[in-house]
Amino acid sequence: KAGVTQTPRYLIKTRGQQVTLSCSPISGHRSVSWYQQTPGQGLQFLFEYFSETQRNKGNFPGRFSGRQFSNSRSEMNVSTLELGDSALYLCASSSSGGAEETQYFGPGTRLLVL
Amino acid sequence: SQQGEEDPQALSIQEGENATMNCSYKTSINNLQWYRQNSGRGLVHLILIRSNEREKHSGRLRVTLDTSKKSSSLLITASRAADTASYFCATDGGSWYAGGTSYGKLTFGQGTILTVHP
Numbered sequence: 283k284a285g286v287t288q289t290p291r292y293l294i295k296t297r298g299q300q301v302t303l304s305c306s307p308i309s310g311h312r313s314v315s316w317y318q319q320t321p322g323q324g325l326q327f328l329f330e331y332f333s334e335t336q337r338n339k340g341n342f343p344g345r346f347s348g349r350q351f352s353n354s355r356s357e358m359n360v361s362t363l364e365l366g367d368s369a370l371y372l373c374a375s376s377s378s379g380g381a382e383e384t385q386y387f388g389p390g391t392r393l394l395v396l
Numbered sequence: 397s398q399q400g401e402e403d404p405q406a407l408s409i410q411e412g413e414n415a416t417m418n419c420s421y422k423t424s425i426n427n428l429q430w431y432r433q434n435s436g437r438g439l440v441h442l443i444l445i446r447s448n449e450r451e452k453h454s455g456r457l458r459v460t461l462d463t464s465k466k467s468s469s470l471l472i473t474a475s476r477a478a479d480t481a482s483y484f485c486a487t488d489g490g491s492w493y494a495g496g497t498s499y500g501k502l503t504f505g506q507g508t509i510l511t512v513h514p
Contacts (some may be wrong), residue, residue: 286438315500319436324507325484330500337499370436379500381426381488382446387439 283309286375286388294394300361303391307354307375314356315385316348319370328371331356332379360393368395402485402505410513415472417508419485420465426488428461429502430470433482442470442483477514482507 287306295301307314315338316328327340331350348358354375360367370392374385403418421428427446431439445452445461445468452459458471472479486502 313500315502317502325486325504327501327503332499338501340501372438374439374500374502376500381498384429384441384444385500385502386441387431389438390436392436 286373286386288371288373288388288391290391291389292392292394294396295363296396297363297365299363300359301363301393302357302359303371303373303393305356305358305373305375305388307356307373308386311375311377311386312354313376313379313383314350314354315374315376315379316356316358317372317374318342319372319390320366320368325372328358330379337379363395365395368393402483402508404508405506406509406511408511408513409475411475411477413475413512415475415479415510415512417470417483417510419468419470419505421468421485421487421503421505422466423487425463428459428468429486430457430459430468431484431486431504433484433507434480439484472510475510475512477512480510480512482509484508 289304313332315330317325319325330338334350345361350356370390372390374387376383376385401420429444430442433439443454443459445459456473461468484507485505
């Protein structure tokens with residue numbers, strides 16, 4: 283089975299721009315979670331989608347949004363980029379997002395905001 | 397905010413030695429997982445231990461969980477240079493059946509940077 287894939291792997295943007303990141307989960311997985319990783323704050327949960335519905339959301343401003351498609355692929359969008367948005371963005375998939383499940387992570391998208 | 401704290405923050409050992417990392421967390425949990433991350437890449441799942449388990453083994457890995465102390469440890473035996481990485485513990489919210497507010501959410505510790513010298 284192919285693992286979780288994320289595109290693009292690297293991205294450079296300037297302040298004020300917006301960006302869209304994509305995540306394709308493991309085949310058959312319907313839950314996709316997104317995380318932001320920075321040196322200062324570590325790994326922080328952004329949101330989780332299941333069957334095209336956002337079921338859970340972390341403590342991030344409204345500039346961070348996401349969606350999920352009927353094939354379980356997910357995108358996240360960050361509008362009006364700020365320097366502090368520079369981070370590694372990771373997505374993870376699992377069968378249903380339940381507590382007993384392992385989450386499988388993609389390689390991440392490294393975003394640099396100049 | 398981070399659920400857990402990991403200790404030590406950095407660990408440097410020689411190949412063949414054992415490495416022990418500790419994790420503490422704050423809320424009740426259903427399970428605790430350990431992940432490895434190489435050089436800022438994606439996280440690789442190592443092992444999951446449920447709240448009703450006290451110890452679990454997988455190859456050279458041994459994980460213990462003490463829910464009364466809200467702590468876990470990861471032991472890597474006979475370490476290799478390839479084990480050099482950051483190691484994170486992650487917990488679920490625990491409040492799964494009270495409105496399902498923890499779907500898909502893992503809360504991570506700050507991680508331990510392990511360096512294994514050949």
